[in-house]
Amino acid sequence: MxxxxxxxxxxxxxxxxxxxxxxxxxxxxxxxxxxxxxAAIDELGYKPNITARSLRSGRTGVIGLALPELSLSYFGELADAVIRAAERANLVVLVEQTGGGDRDREIAMLSSARLQMTDGLIFSPLGMTSDDAQLLAVPYPLVVLGERVFGGPADHVTMQNVAAARAATRLLIDRGCRRIAVIGARADEAVGSAALRLQGYREALAEAELPFDPELVGVAEQWHRVDGAEAMRAMLATGVRCDGVFGFSDTLALGAMREIQAAGLRVPEDVAVIGFDALDETRFSLPTLSTIDAGREQIADTAVRLLVERIAGRSEPGAVHFADFTVLQRESTAGERGPDPAA
Amino acid sequence: MxxxxxxxxxxxxxxxxxxxxxxxxxxxxxxxxxxxxxAAIDELGYKPNITARSLRSGRTGVIGLALPELSLSYFGELADAVIRAAERANLVVLVEQTGGGDRDREIAMLSSARLQMTDGLIFSPLGMTSDDAQLLAVPYPLVVLGERVFGGPADHVTMQNVAAARAATRLLIDRGCRRIAVIGARADEAVGSAALRLQGYREALAEAELPFDPELVGVAEQWHRVDGAEAMRAMLATGVRCDGVFGFSDTLALGAMREIQAAGLRVPEDVAVIGFDALDETRFSLPTLSTIDAGREQIADTAVRLLVERIAGRSEPGAVHFADFTVLQRESTAGERGPDPAA
DNA sequence: CGCCACGGCTGCAACGTTGTAACTCACGCT
DNA sequence: AGCGTGAGTTACAACGTTGCAGCCGTGGCG
Missing domain, CATH: 1.10.260.40 (lambda repressor-like DNA-binding domains)
Structure with a gap:
């Protein structure tokens, strides 16, 4: 004992x-x-009992992190960042997986007894929508990440999806691309990353006075690599031509890039490609993938800071925080494209 | 309240x-x-206080998982599997990161006060060695994963590194490869994945009566994609020729494959490539990467099961469990290689 | 008829900690 | 001498739960 x-x-x-x-x-x-x-403490090797301390103080020093799947690189890297940020605040992280966009599981997670021993929750939904916003009125500190639910009664940390997508598209336009495909649109989605990034794409086109062509919008409900590959393959198969591709995530872009190359086209000479997320692996693809760092570290830091403030009872929840983003220019968009000979 | x-x-x-x-x-x-x-419970919305229950019962229902970094795909996928296995056992998982092979941090983790509220720990060291085995004599249930520490007083779940590496090498040999490079050896390592996989490689060569050529051993201290690329580039730069590459991890193999292709060689026609770990992304590389599934799901299941048994006080610790492995044959080793014209 | 068994429920103590109030000195001041 | 002050320490209660012993009443059995 x-x-x-x-x-x-x-x-x-x-x-x-x-x-x-x-x-x-x-x-x-x-x-x-x-x-x-x-001396007595040392002799007996006494360690305070955290559980008893928690009961007495009402704090556990544990925060929950609920996200879709750690095996998706983006969420693995996000969890890494959250755990490191929490450690700096002397907190430890209990990780729960909700599955890839399972709305019911996400909602169940919010009232899960398994989170009882947690001081608060950082929650990254993928299946809920703003219609579910009132479900975020939970009796414990909550910080929401992502683009799925806006207008809820919790603090919200998110990225500048529209502006970042506009910048990504703009990079392709500046490079000389005139027919830019996107990969990762979702058919029935009004809110969410896909809708916002599509909006940014259209804004950039409009700014450059380029036409919007629905044929250049590749749909992908899931954002695994295989989905990007399939969307790209489908587009190429219909004979649609493009000189630039904006993948709404790095995995989509990497999948798409594979198909472009498999079709005998060169990246970036024939088709320039840019992704979104700044996954570590984009530094090691062939060619290296240009991408958007949407501020993952900053999001993790901010989420933990806000949660700590809410746990301490300071400040009122409900604010939305936007992280800064950076365009990472790499090989997949290198070089200058001359005037389009086919135009 | x-x-x-x-x-x-x-x-x-x-x-x-x-x-x-x-x-x-x-x-x-x-x-x-x-x-x-x-009715009273429903009216008041009563939820049992887990902390008080824990104090009373001595159990928290939380297990710890300490691993190097979630941003490494292998550990992200491992954590995913462990969390799912724990959920089936009605346990929740507190994840700690020790950094990429930081021995001191790993040792500190074993006596961290942050793990106090945990019923037991699943520990995946990357920097410790069997010399540190006695440090695993901790006063709480512990299950150790991996190849770093053998002979400790804790349960141990690991993979069949030697046999699996032999099978991977054998696949290349059967395909007709005669000069097979490995990527991922570690200079100073006696135990650990690298040493065991190198041993399996040498056994397969010996079985096939192929010579062992030290020039074909690519060293990589870290196992990121960039390390595989650098090791491969260095080998190609010295003029060493090979017709097969066995990457000690998928990330190494993917990095190596990139360099092979950048050098103008075709995979699998000129050089066949196989990896190790069965990361999800190997299904979507160009070409798709043959690899070894070393039984990650089974490892997670077994680790949780053993930990549960140890928490319940059943059985004595100290056993070593080996998971089954599977060879996944994909495009990067496809086709049959004819007799080597240069031989 | 007396006793036991048992269903249904209660009260108390304990898990290990911490906040609050209070106690005992010694000291210095008036 | 009497009193306040404050350092150093202690007793007690409480956090919310559960194990244990035990209470009361009813019904069956010898």
Missing amino acids: AATLRDVAALAGVSIKTVSNVVHDFEHIRPATRSRVR | AATLRDVAALAGVSIKTVSNVVHDFEHIRPATRSRVR
């Missing part, structure tokens, strides 16, 4: 509370008493 | 203990009482 305050107190010949005071570096303790207690 | 047993008891006009009995589906309760208590 592990030693308790009582054991230490008995050995040191003081009261339990004095030992507790020593553990907490309380000021008014005689040096002699302090060292006697310290 | 959340409702407690006391509140429910007062509302239902029964004792606290009766409410507790209802919550726990205790048998001998009059239906009338039961429904009255149930």
Whole structure:
């Protein structure tokens, strides 16, 4: 059995509370008493019982992180960042998976008994919509990530999807691309990353006075690599030609790039490609993939900071925070494209 | 404030203990009482306080998972599998990162106060060695994963590295490869994945009576994609020729494959490539990458099962469990290679 | 008829910690 | 001498739960 305050107190010949005071570096303790207690602590190898402390204080020092799937690189990298940010705040992270966009599981997670021992939750939904916003009125501190649910009663940390997508598209336009395909649109989606990035794409086209061609919109309900490949293959098969591709995620872009190359086209000479997310692996594809760093580290830091503030009871929830983004120019959009000979 | 047993008891006009009995589906309760208590529970929205229950019972229902980095795909997928396996056992997972092979951090993790509220730990070290085995004698249930520490006093779940590496090499040999390079050896390593996989490689060569050529051993201390690319580039730069490459991990193999293609060689026609780990993304590379599924799901299931047994106090620790492996034959090793014209 | 068994329920103590109030000195001031 | 002050320490209660012993009443059995 592990030693308790009582054991230490008995050995040191003081009261339990004095030992507790020593553990907490309380000021008014005689040096002699302090060292006697310290010795007893060392001798018994005493470690405070966190569970008892939690019961007493109402805090566990644990925060929950609910996200779709760790095996998706984006969420693996996000969890990495959240855990590191939490560690800096002396918190530890309990990770739950909701599956890839399973709305019911996401909603169930919000009232899961498994989260009881958590001081608060960072929640990244993929299946809920703004219609479900009122479900975010939970009786514990909550910070929501992502683009699925807006207008809820919780703090919200998100990225500048429209502006970042506009910048990505603009990069292709500046490089000389005139027929730019997107990969990753969702058929029935009004909110969410896909809709916002599509909006940014259209804004960039409009700014450059380029026409919007529905044939250049590749639909992909899931955003795995295979989905990007299939969408690209389908587009190429219909004979639609493009000189630039904007993948709404890096995995989509990498899948699409594979199909472009398999079709005998060169990247970036024939088709330039840019992704979104700045996954580590984009630095090592062939060619290296240009992408958007939408501020994942900053999102993790901000989410943890907001959650800590909410746990401490400071500030009112409901604010929306946008992270900064960066365009990462790599090989897949390198070079300058001359005037289009076919135009 | 959340409702407690006391509140429910007062509302239902029964004792606290009766409410507790209802919550726990205790048998001998009059239906009338039961429904009255149930109604009070619903009215107040009572949820048991897990922290208090933990203090009383000594169990938290939380297990720890300590691994190097979630942003490495292998560990992201491992964590995914562990969390799913834990969920089936009604456990929730607290994830800690030790960094990529930081021995001191790994050792510190074993006695971290942050794990106090955990019933046990699944630990995947990357920097420790068998010299540190006695450090695994911790006063809580522990299951160790991986190839770094053998002979410790904890349960151990691992993969059949030697046999699986032999099978991977054998696949290349059967395909007709005669000069097979490996990527991912570590200079100073006696134990660990690299050493074991190198041993399997050498056994397969010996079986086929092929010579072992040190020039074909590519060193890579880290196993990111960039390390595989660099090792391969270095080997190609020295003029060493090979017709097959066995990457000790999928990321290494994918990095190596990129360099092979960048050098103007075709995969699999000029050089066949096989990896190790069966990462999801190997299904979507160009060409798709043959690899070894070393039994990640089974490892996660077994680790959770053993930990549960140890928490329950059943069985003595110290056993080593080996997962089954599968060879996944894909495009990167497709086709039959004729007799080597240069031979 | 007396006793036991048992269904149905209650009260108390305990898990290990911490906040609050209070106690005991020693000291210095009036 | 009497009193306030504050350092050093302690006792007690409480956080919300569950195990245990035990209470009361009813019905069956010898």
